[in-house]
Amino acid sequence: MLTKVFGSAVFGVEATTITIEVNMDKGIGYHLVGLPDSAIKESSYRIAAALKNNGFAMPGKKITINMAPADLRKEGSAYDLTLAIGVLVASNQIQTEKVEQFIIMGELSLDGSLQPIKGALPIAIKAREEGFVGFFLPKQNADEAAIVDGLEVYGVENLQQVIDFFNQTGTLEATKINTREAFYKSFELPEFDFSDVKGQQSIKRCMEIAAAGGHNIILIGPPGSGKTMLAKRLPGILPPMTLREALETTKIHSVAGKLKEAGLMNQRPFRSPHHTISNVALVGGGSYPQPGEISMAHNGVLFLDELPEFKREVLEVMRQPLEDREVTISRARFTITYPSSFMLVASMNPSPGGYFNDPEAPVVSTPQEMQRYRNKISGPLLDRIDIHIEVTPVPFEKLSDTQQAESSSEIRSRVTKAREIQSARFAEMETVHYNAQMNTKHIRNFCALDVASLQLLKTAMQRLNLSARAYDRILKVARTIADLEGSENVQSAHVAEAIQYRSLDREGWLG
Template sequence: MFVRTYAGAVVGIDAVTVTVEVNIAGGGMGLSLVGLPDNAVKESEERIRAAFENSGERMASRKTVVNLAPADLRKEGAAFDLPIAVGILAATERVAPASVADTLFVGELSLDGSVKPVRGILPVAIGARREGIARLVVPQANVAEAAVVEGVQVYGVGSLRDVIALLNGETDAAPAEAPVFEALPHRPGRYDEDFADVKGQPHVKRALEIAAAGGHNVLMIGSPGSGKTMLARRMPSILPPLSADEALETTKIHSVAGLAGSGGLLSQRPFRAPHHTVSQVALIGGGQSPHPGEVSLAHNGILFLDELPEFGRSALEVLRQPLEEKRITVARARYRVQYPANFTLVAAMNPCPCGYYNHPAKECTCSAGAVHRYMGRISGPLLDRIDMHIEVTPVPPSELADAAPGESSAAVRERVCRAREVQRRRFEGCGGVHTNAMMNAAMLREHCRLDAASAALLEQAMQRLSLSARAYDRILKVARTIADLAGRERIEPLDVAEAINYRSLDRENWGK
């Protein structure tokens, strides 16, 4: 008997619907899997046999051929266990063949017949809706994630017996209800860390507010213990809340990586802080079985690189493309995938190997050459792509002893949200551009016009600091954000002057 049902295969952060064709006929015995399955899919035969036996079912005694179409797409992972098992059950008429004809199944089978959760459920559910498939059967632990996709009936199952009961109408199980996504301004995220905890550092707080308002990349340079990491970890608390579209896209990426959890859509912007020993593949993505890297897991959020010069040179240099294009393309001999990577880079570093170059109280023990070599670990092209360079000085003991809390993250976030709303209206209909940091050359000419005094100030800075054309554009974008925070329609000289001040590595000759 021939039966057809459906499964899903994740490619990049999207999913392709896979047709599972099962044919039981003729002589012979055993199960044959065709359609370019990987080892995990081939091993499904043993898992399915054990799950059948422990669920009171029996495999077909005749030759069973399972085809996973399209045949030229490599099928990976254990998520094909459940659709293959259901196809066999339908082909042996243990369940009605008509009950599986318009249903997509996803799940890994345990030997005892239970259904385990798998990664990539959200893109599979979106793909099912796109293909017009009416019903989706997923592991119980993945129900909340799949249910956020409207237009598809989602059923959660805990075992193979539950699947049989559902398909035979022996249970009154109802499809899961889609959770209502409320606009996050009405339910702001709860953060354990708040800007009110930070004593002193008003100029750094101001810079991070500008960075959050315009989506600008930031590099903090300061001695150990000056508060760089503390400030960076509080950046998510001042970012605007996720919109529904951003939450869906962010959750898709985390779903593919197996990090979405069981709570439906993510409600907070991601904050990723990989260690400086991270490999290039782990940072950018890819691998033998492609997975999104840290830059994509930080999409719509923060990528924090602490001790920036300690990262491998090759790992840092591959950041150039995502910093410019807000996406990363991973091309290998067997595949080519593209992941979104619209993150805000927040980096921190010491000014020298010992950490005390230009320290107000401690003496640096590094030679001028050592300082220069240390700074040289970060290439000029990468520094050019970081909009703001901020010097972080140690906080005086008198300020540390002050018990009064600083300005709260909620108050800063309110100003950031107002500036982001100005940008949203400005770039409405501009094809995905929604912050000043994302402006292209044409947008710069339109939205960053300078008066004579501002233009003269910027021209003088370009000549004295030998800035590149990219740095010129970055200064304009930061100045535009400073004006937006102040509620000004036009950029004024003081906005340009402040933006130039945030290019400290261009103003200093480190170690010379």
């Protein structure tokens, strides 16, 4: 008897339906074809034990299973439940014609219980697109998949529940979630708040500008000046995620198997990888491609602490994703694209010892060491960072001040208003949503300067020895400063403030 059941494979952040054909014939044997990996090939042992422990048996016949399309590599143990149901239907141990209406996924334990899977959300989205009635999957993933409307999602704890459903000897309730209500109801205030930061008013202002325009930013200062403390509080002043952004972000974390809680993510991600990270771990890839840290930070913040300590080749692979806001991983048989639209926040010491130009510095670096340290950051990478700001240690008087500082929610309200202005400005553009995404054409259209502002910018570039690459960055930041003030035009005061945030472009910083 030939039976068809359906599973799904995830490539990138999109799912592909897999047709599993199970054929029973005379003889003895178990043959699995269709480019399965080792985990799938081992499934026969898990399936046999799970069936026996639930009162069923592996049929003593020749079983041939084809996973189509046969030229597409399948991986992981999530096909255990699909294969088990296919074997039971083909051997007439389950009497049903409804099995082809469902996507079935789950990893089996030897006692028939189910373990969670990766990528439940993109699988559910694809199942609805292709007109499947429902989706059987482990109970731990049910809330995640139930985000998708118009699909009956059945979270099951074991193999027996699925068998009873198809044999009509048991009932299962589909998991229902009001996506919008759950998304907005579960919104929480950020863990870290700017009210905890003493002093550093100019740095807070700079972080507000970065958040309002989605600008990449680098903080330069000695150890203990508060660079990490400030960076951790940046997500708390970013505008709340939209439903579309939340869905995109949740899909990526679902594929990686790193969703901390079921349901849609409503907090912008904050990723802070260690400086020993590899190229693949940062941008994604591997023999079985997985999203890297830059994709896990999609719609959020990627914080690289002590930027010069990262391997130069690791930093260089970020250049294309920073520009294109997506990363493409190519293999001989397929190409995968992961979204990676994130804010880069980096920090560094001004010198290897950390105390550049400090007369009381405990460590003095030689000119050669200084040059080598600064040259670890290439010009092309620096070109993609809009704001450079020097962070100085907080004096004791500020640290001991008991006055409450401005909270993140107050700053966020101003940032959100500025983002709304930008959303209206770029409403007819598909690829531009905030100022940092503007290209040269957009800058000419939306950042026009009057004669006084142009003269100010020209003078600054000449006197401060600013590089040519600083020109566009200054205009983008000035546009954001104008938006924060509700100004329709970029004025000289906005340009003057933006010029202050290009310290690394000044001659001598990076050789």
